[in-house]
Amino acid sequence: MVHSPTCPHPRFLLVPASEPQFPHLQTPDPGDPVWNVRWALCTRRSSGAAAPGSGATIFALSSGQGRCGIAVIRTSGPSSGHALRILTAARDLPPARHASLRLLSDPCSGEPLDRALVLWFPGPRSFTGEDCVEFHVHGGPAVVSGVLQALGSVPGLRPAEAGEFTRRAFANGKLNLTEVEGLADLIHAETEAQRRQALRQLDGELGHLCRGWAETLTKALAHVEAYIDFGEDDNLEEGVLEQADIEVRALEVALGAHLRDARRGQRLRSGAHVVVTGPPNAGKSSLVNLLSRKPVSIVSPEPGTTRDVLETPVDLAGFPVLLSDTAGLREGVGPVEQEGVRRARERLEQADLILAMLDASDLASPSSCNFLATVVASVGARSPSDSSQRLLLVLNKSDLLSPEGPGPRPDLPPHLLLSCLTGEGLDGLLEALRKELAAVCGDPSTGSPLLTRARHQHHLQGCLDALSHYKPSKDLALAAEALRVARGHLTRLTGGGGTEEILDIIFRDFCVGK
């Protein structure tokens, strides 16, 4: 690992970590692939970005989504060269820093993936200072997805965490300070985008499954940990280990079945997620129909017509967009509409771009004021660096405003006027949308669903592999370690994963103590 030289000032030492003194750890032995994918502090709190140079090789899609001829996939870390050789089925690496045309194929099936340009950047003369590889592949989702999954199956490789490439570059002294300036914002944005992307992916059945699995696994681990820490001093009930064993085996079966099934199960919802929201009867469905040029949603003068989330893929100004129509936000209505409102709010969390709609002729009503105060203000109040979520405020029904009458309220944030009825203001809206979408889609951090899917696949497989090492009849500390690794994989997808969570379960489920 290359480090910036020791700083001359006493208080600000940036110095390499000392070598740990484990005699047995001096000769590397790759051993079982399952252990290759551990994360720094995965069993503990993980509020920090992943530690740089923690030995793992990371990969990510580093070009934006949208229509592009070429997608760029990058790796960084010691196994980069190995991954390149495996995917190109070659003995030797291509010459450094030269573009070479190579046939990429899946290392497991041997199936060809793409003919691509590959570039090999041996460290330290690379973006991150580590060994790096760039794959310039044809931009179709099938190819990108295939290459990402192939990389994920190479031992020692894992999908990058938010900002990890940049963090490694920083750690290796590859960024100057002006470049670092934007880094925190970038990491924040990436974290946010990944979170939204994960929310989308975890919305619905898959999310339900993942959270359930994580819960089962955390509980099983907590019980095994309890058995280790308290089994002989305190009286744990009989059968704690047996029960954990049954649950782990059941989890293994479920995960295995899911992974075999995953390829056809999951529909990719690519594109920028644009969500139309607002109080009831603002004309949200009319706008969706207008933008998609087809009657997606039922439109009626009755407030609360739209109850579920209606989703339609559209092409807006050349960008792939997934447009969602949602129920009008209001309280105190029947249970069906309440559920619609809940779903609308959930969808709002996941949006890249929010189209907030208000009735221009009804700005003083409580529902409009409430909407402005909660939804619009809360997104608007955040500085761009705080949230990568964007919002356009649209005032519909401009045709109802009298031409010479007073304009809309003066204290409104920047907004656009539109009439879905006459089409007036549509050009302005499309222009604004184009600008916003260019920003959303041009940014690779927006979280490609392809990458998210590769992440899922990688971590679920990692979890399954780790579970196969769970053998409670032998060394229980080793068995618990397998569960810790497995849980680390799942909590990468679902969040959480600290030690305190384990202790909470132990003290809740068992009477242990002095």
Next chain:
Amino acid sequence: MFYLRGCGRWVAASFTKQQFPLVRLSSDSAAPRTPHFDVIVIGGGHAGTEAATAAARCGSRTLLLTHRVDTIGQMSCNPSFGGIGKGHLMREVDALDGLCSRICDQSGVHYKVLNRRKGPAVWGLRAQIDRKLYKQNMQKEILNTPLLTVQEGAVEDLILTEPEPEHTGKCRVSGVVLVDGSTVYAESVILTTGTFLRGMIVIGLEMHPAGRLGDQPSIGLAQTLEKLGFVVGRLKTGTPPRIAKDSINFSILNKQTPDNPSVPFSFTNETVWIKPEDQLPCYLTHTNPRVDEIVLKNLHLNSHVKETTRGPRYCPSIESKVLRFPNRLHQVWLEPEGMDSDLIYPQGLSMTLPAELQEKMITCIRGLEKAKVIQPGYGVQYDYLDPRQITPSLETHLVQRLFFAGQINGTTGYEEAAAQGVIAGINASLRVSRKPPFVVSRTEGYIGVLIDDLTTLGTSEPYRMFTSRVEFRLSLRPDNADIRLTLRGYKDAGCVSQQRYERACWMKSSLEEGISVLKSIEFSSSKWKNLIPEVSISTSRSLPVRALDVLKYEEVDMDSLAKAVPEPLKKYTKCRELAERLKIEATYESVLFHQLQEIKGVQQDEALQLPKDIDYLTIRDVSLSHEVREKLHFSRPQTIGAASRIPGVTPAAIINLLRFVKTTQQRQAAMNESPKTDQCLRNADRLQERQL
């Protein structure tokens, strides 16, 4: 042999039969009228004794101040040491040449390793200890420690002076004022006052101030600390009643016998002082519904249980067990208090009921039908100082050269206290000699996990060590604590004897050599099958199999391996410890390599030091949310690694901090071409050296 001086009673070895060399005392025969020491340790409990001896081992002239010399080494609660996680701490204390492990090897009456079947990484060395012997042996050790002076006296106040400009902190401690008004000066002061800070004993509805039954609490000191601005919290703990041994019917109870052979705690001992057949048994009994009934009927008489002072999530007393897990039988271990003690300690029956009800409840229990309670159980409520106010070297942020160790930091347990004591003692001494602090990382030991958890997260319940808190559990094992800490303790702290250091060096090189030899021996799996027929070696792999892989099989040990391949393996079976440790290394080998990768990542973040004098609340050059600023301000993490473990500190905040450190660094470098202070040089040298 009492030396009466201006400020209290100087005590030499007046209460043991042996004669002690007076060399130690002669060292302060030339002491000035106002006594001056390098290090003062206040408190003679498990943290205090370790702190005082560690400071003295490091070469500091040290004074141990205690209320009563005859309570030094007192085990005020359970008559046992060690256990799961706690045994790990003891091995680490021993690796730093601390006392408690060696004293336990001389004072135990029942040695047993817990978790024998669960893997060597989680073995829990444990022993029932003879209270009287422990105290005797500890006092003998303390009074024989060169450079260490012991004095009786209660500390009322701290003497504070101007801060040293090159360090943070609003003032500096330079000595203590005793209750009689006399003063003692020192370069560093360590507080190990346990539960004595505004300690309050509770039995039933009665409450009276005391640090421990029969001892005065420290009230003046608590006020001083509060005035200085320390954030004080309150915790509670408890202890069970003691029962007359001859009033118990052991014949109807389950008997637990000690291990044969006994496993010693200390790396320096091959065996313990007593043969297994001479050791005492423990007995097991259980509570029953009648116990529940007495607890539930008398809750109104039990102020300790009712009060809101934070107790732990785990069950500290029989009352909380009954309340939280009703209709269950709870385990009660009847533990001997010593070889010639008439008392039995009922572990699991910690309680604060009124004394007469305690006996009533106890006599409901099988085997205890005729039991006599000699001393009732009681609860203790006491002040602790939020440990986020101390650095990983256990020095306070507020007052320079003031160190805290033990229960004062919110921990519970002798071992947790001892572990902090060693670290505080070492660092108080290093501070005097202006050397860089000795910090154990959470990648290096349980001590590191304990202190990192306390200093970055704080605690709201008495903090107890569990192996589940340790992310690198497979690397930080009881067997290898010497390799992890003895070498560093010798080089960086100077607290380890030459002999122990040489022993650890020999062990380290023998292990390395043994492992590389085991890796170099490769045969086909069928040949291994012939060599060791009793083991079912998997033949699925066509690759040659290393001897190290064969050693991983449960049924194989170094002896059976050496029988199969006498040359060159025979020599590794001569030292029993070495043979056993090679087997353990083999067991975890494949996992440890990957754990090392992770450890490196964590260590990298820990090598990125944050300036100690950042004012997080006001700095403008770094964009941080208000919430993050407050968190950083309170905990004052010393490294990027520690900062990232504080809940609520986001990855983005970490990057901003990194950037800030780097900018400041460059600015300073530009301003000052060669500002290397000796501290920096030493720091860098040390790290470089360790890297080599």
